[in-house]
Amino acid sequence: MTQAHPATHLIEVVCPLCGSGFTKEKPRLSQILSLPETVRHRVRKCGDCGFIFLGPYLSREELESLYSGTYFAGKSSELSEGSGLDYEIECAQVRLSKFERTLDDLVALHPQAKSVLDVGAATGEFLDLARKKGLATAGIELSQWASDRAAEKYGFKFSNEPFETFSPGEQYDLIHASHVLEHFPHPNRAASKIAELLSPGGLVYVEVPFQFNAAESLAGRAGVWTRPFSTFSLHHPSFFTPTTLRKLFDKHGLSAKSIKCFNWDRHGDAPTRRSKKLARSFLKLIGQGQIIEGVFEHA
Ligand SMILES: [Zn+2]
Structure with missing residues (x-):
């Protein structure tokens, strides 16, 4: 086993959301x-802001190996908890109506919106719907x-470039980031890029899993x-709760219009x-869920 340099080790367990060094492993x-023991990452929680992270x-290098090749084939089984449908079939059957609702909600909240950026645009289904609704699209x-x-x-x-270095030279009225933010080890960089790319008065739609919710x-x-x-x-x-999701966007001048659990x-x-049914009913009862949805406005 290689020994991490003590200074590097210290830096890498600092809270990636608030920068606090007061973080603790959560066995x-x-x-x-x-x-497993062979993996060097452990779940940690920040004692100051409550953010949970690896x-x-x-x-x-680790990110690249995780994302090579078969990523989408696996993502669908994660989304549907093992239904075995592939991502595109799932899109066609299930996700289109969800995308449609999201777009309608966003346009109702921001009727002047003319453009939308999809971060993690996948195979294009969301942007195809957006284009049909008359929005200029980028992915x-x-x-x-x-x-x-x-x-x-x-x-x-x-x-195809990493989001943190994406510089299209324009801003968008709407940004859609569904099941994206949890993939960033440095969520501040993603949120700061969102703030940079969002036009004044623009809205960002975020959906992330609520891992380690009360039922889990x-x-x-x-x-x-x-x-x-x-x-x-x-x-x-990055493992968000409604509170840490709000904190992240607050830091970058994006104020929450709504944060809901599903x-x-x-x-x-x-x-x-x-x-599973019981777990979901329990979560609903206490106002939690397996997914967090947030809409944030760029003031
Ligand atoms: Zn923190």
């Missing part, structure tokens, strides 16, 4: 992710495979549930097992 949460941060997508599909199907030309934590604590380990356990180095049902995933 129970690492256990929920079934992180520390040490994922390196560029950024790291996966070459997904952007090739979007070009083939809809004629879109997405940027309770089940993990009771030892009745863990997530089997795979490389997908590391795909989400269960995976909204993406067409109806649970069959009683334990």
Whole structure:
């Protein structure tokens, strides 16, 4: 095993949201992710702002290996908790109506909006709908495979560069970032880029998983549930709560218009097992969910 340089080690466990050095390993949460000894990352929580993250941060090399090749084939099973549908079929069957609702909501909140940027534009379904509604569209997508599909199907030309260095030389009235932010080990860089790209009065729509929600934590604590380990356990180095999501955007001058919690049902995933149904009812009852949705305004 290689020994991390003490100074590097210290830097890499500083809270990536607020910069506090007062962060603590949370063995129970690492256990929920079934992180094996061979993996150097552990779940940590900031004692100052409450942000939960993987520390040490994922390196560029680690990120690249996680995202090579088969990423979307796995993403769909994560979204639908193992339905086996591939991402595009899932889009066609389930996600289009969700995208449609999101677009209608955003346009109702910002009727003057003329343009939209989709961060993590995938195979182009969201932007195809946006274009049909008369919005000028732009997309950024790291996966070459997904952007090739979007070009083939809809004629879109997405940027393939990392979001942090994306500099199109223009601003957008709407930004859509659905299941994107949790993939960034440095969420401040993503939020600051969103603020830079959003026109004054513009809105950003964010959806992230609510990992370690009350039902997950309770089940993990009771030892009745863990997530089997795979490389997908590391795909989400940032674990948001409604509070830390608000804090992140506040820091960058984006104020919350709404923050709501939902269960995976909204993406067409109806649970069959009683334990899952119970978990979702419990979350609903206490005002939590498996997903957090936020709309933030650039003042
Ligand atoms: Zn913090």
